[in-house]
Amino acid sequence: MKLKGDPSTSRAINRRLILNLLRQEGPKSRAEIATITGLSPAAVTFVIGDLLAEGHVSEGKTIAGVSGRRPIPVEINYASGLAIGFKLMVGAVECVVTDLATNPLASRRLALSDRAPETVVQTLADAVPALVQSAGRPKARLAGIGISMPGVIDNAQAICVRSHRFNWDNVPLAQMLAQKVKTSVWLEDDTNAYAIAQQLFGLGRQYRNMAVLAIGVGIGCAIIIDGRLYRGANGAAGKFGHTLYEEHGRPCECGKRGCLMGYFSHPAILQTWRAATGRDETDGLQDMLEALGKGDETAVAILRAAGIGIGKSLANLVNVIDPEVVVIGGEAVSFGEALLAPLRAAMGAHTFRAPSPLLPDWEDNSWARGAAALVTQKLFDFEMSGGTAGGTEIVESAAASTRHTRLGNASAT
Ligand SMILES: [Zn+2]
Incomplete structure (x- = not known):
C-alpha cells in the first residue's frame, strides 16, 4: 500500500481528477479546473504542464471577449491517438479502430478458422496494419489494443483464466499478441469492457452505481459500484447468465x-422461436424481427416470456446492489420494446423500492468499442474514478488529496 503522503500518489490522484473532469465536462480553463476540483492553481498548472508535454491534452483557442482575453481552455486530445478494439466470438472477431474517445473510425469483421490461441493471435496481428490504415489518420499513433472476450479474465495479468466458449485455460492472450505487434495490449471480459465504455463515454457517464446488462451469446451483467468496476475475488463477478433459472433444467x-442464459440469451431466444414456428435453422435475428413486425404472436409471446424471465432475475440483482440505472445492451436489444417492456414490468414488480431506470443502448459496434475503451482507460488513467462524482464529491476528494500532500510535506520536514 502506498503512503498517503507519497507525492507521486498525490500527483497521480490530481492527474486522474483533472483528466476525469475534462472527460466528463469537456474543455475547461486552468482557473475553472482549480475552482471545480478544489486544487490549488499551482497544482493545476503543474499537472496540465505534464499532460501537455505528454500530448494527452491540448490548448484550445482563446476567445477574445469585449472585456479582454478569456482564459485558454484545455481539452483532452482524443485525436492524437488510435485504439483498436477486438471483440472475440467463436468463429469471428468484431474489429474497430477508434479515436481515444472510442468514436469508431473504421470497422470490420474477421472470420476465425478455429479456437486455438495461436490462430486467434495470428488473425488479430495480421489485421492490425490494415485497421490502422483504414482509420485515415496518418498523424495519429496507435496507442494500444484492447481485446474483449467471454470468460473469466485475470485483469491484472491479462490472462484468460477460463473461457467455456473457447475452451481455454490460463491463456496469456494479451502478452502473446503484444509480442507480435509491439504495442500495449489489454484483455478484459466482454461485458466488463462494454461496461467500461458505457461508463467512460456512454450512457453511464453520469452514474457511480450501475448495472450493465448485456444480452448476447451469453447474458452478462457488469457491476459498477462507487465508480469502480466490481470484478469479485476471482474476476468472475457479473456472471448473471449463470444464475439459476430452472432447477434441473437445460x-x-x-x-x-x-x-438463465440457456433460456434467454440471444441465440436461445432465436432457437425457441425457430422450434415453435418450425423455421429453418438458418433463420436468424432479421427473420424474427420481420415476423415481429408483422405481428407474429409466437414471436411476441416468446419475447414476453424472455423479458419476464430476465426481468425477475434482474430484480433480485437490483435488490442486492441498488444501482442508479441499468444500462442494457447486446444483440437482443434489437427486439426493442417487445422484449424491454415486459422486462421492465417484471423487474418493477419485484424490486424492493422503485425500480432503477432501464437505459437501452441502441448503438452498433458497442462490443468492439468496449474493447477499444480498455486502451483509453489505461492511457488516460481513468480507472478508479468513473462516473460523475458530482461537485461536492470531487471537491471533497480533491481536498482530501491536498490534505494528504500537505500532511506528507509536513511529516517529511
Ligand atoms: Zn451456466
Whole structure:
C-alpha cells in the first residue's frame, strides 16, 4: 500500500481528477479546473504542464471577449491517438479502430478458422496494419489494443483464466499478441469492457452505481459500484447468465443445468422461436424481427416470456446492489420494446423500492468499442474514478488529496 503522503500518489490522484473532469465536462480553463476540483492553481498548472508535454491534452483557442482575453481552455486530445478494439466470438472477431474517445473510425469483421490461441493471435496481428490504415489518420499513433472476450479474465495479468466458449485455460492472450505487434495490449471480459465504455463515454457517464446488462451469446451483467468496476475475488463477478433459472433444467456451457442464459440469451431466444414456428435453422435475428413486425404472436409471446424471465432475475440483482440505472445492451436489444417492456414490468414488480431506470443502448459496434475503451482507460488513467462524482464529491476528494500532500510535506520536514 502506498503512503498517503507519497507525492507521486498525490500527483497521480490530481492527474486522474483533472483528466476525469475534462472527460466528463469537456474543455475547461486552468482557473475553472482549480475552482471545480478544489486544487490549488499551482497544482493545476503543474499537472496540465505534464499532460501537455505528454500530448494527452491540448490548448484550445482563446476567445477574445469585449472585456479582454478569456482564459485558454484545455481539452483532452482524443485525436492524437488510435485504439483498436477486438471483440472475440467463436468463429469471428468484431474489429474497430477508434479515436481515444472510442468514436469508431473504421470497422470490420474477421472470420476465425478455429479456437486455438495461436490462430486467434495470428488473425488479430495480421489485421492490425490494415485497421490502422483504414482509420485515415496518418498523424495519429496507435496507442494500444484492447481485446474483449467471454470468460473469466485475470485483469491484472491479462490472462484468460477460463473461457467455456473457447475452451481455454490460463491463456496469456494479451502478452502473446503484444509480442507480435509491439504495442500495449489489454484483455478484459466482454461485458466488463462494454461496461467500461458505457461508463467512460456512454450512457453511464453520469452514474457511480450501475448495472450493465448485456444480452448476447451469453447474458452478462457488469457491476459498477462507487465508480469502480466490481470484478469479485476471482474476476468472475457479473456472471448473471449463470444464475439459476430452472432447477434441473437445460444443460449450460458451464457444465451446470438450468442457467438463465440457456433460456434467454440471444441465440436461445432465436432457437425457441425457430422450434415453435418450425423455421429453418438458418433463420436468424432479421427473420424474427420481420415476423415481429408483422405481428407474429409466437414471436411476441416468446419475447414476453424472455423479458419476464430476465426481468425477475434482474430484480433480485437490483435488490442486492441498488444501482442508479441499468444500462442494457447486446444483440437482443434489437427486439426493442417487445422484449424491454415486459422486462421492465417484471423487474418493477419485484424490486424492493422503485425500480432503477432501464437505459437501452441502441448503438452498433458497442462490443468492439468496449474493447477499444480498455486502451483509453489505461492511457488516460481513468480507472478508479468513473462516473460523475458530482461537485461536492470531487471537491471533497480533491481536498482530501491536498490534505494528504500537505500532511506528507509536513511529516517529511
Ligand atoms: Zn451456466
